[in-house]
Amino acid sequence: MKTDSRTFGISTLVAKNVGRITQIIGPVLDITFSPGKMPNIYNSLTVKGQNTAG
Numbered sequence: 001m002k003t004d005s006r007t008f009g010i011s012t013l014v015a016k017n018v019g020r021i022t023q024i025i026g027p028v029l030d031i032t033f034s035p036g037k038m039p040n041i042y043n044s045l046t047v048k049g050q051n052t053a054g
Helices: none
Strands: 007-011 016-025 028-033 045-047
């Protein structure tokens, strides 16, 4: 299984939390955050990065 290490930000009204995509299976993303930096559930994700495969 391939690990994608692109960085992304979570937009909230209070702060921006940054995490890393650790695994992608179909439409499901596994994302790792620093301790205490996990955003609230149902917040939108903004993925920034380039993927030559599309």
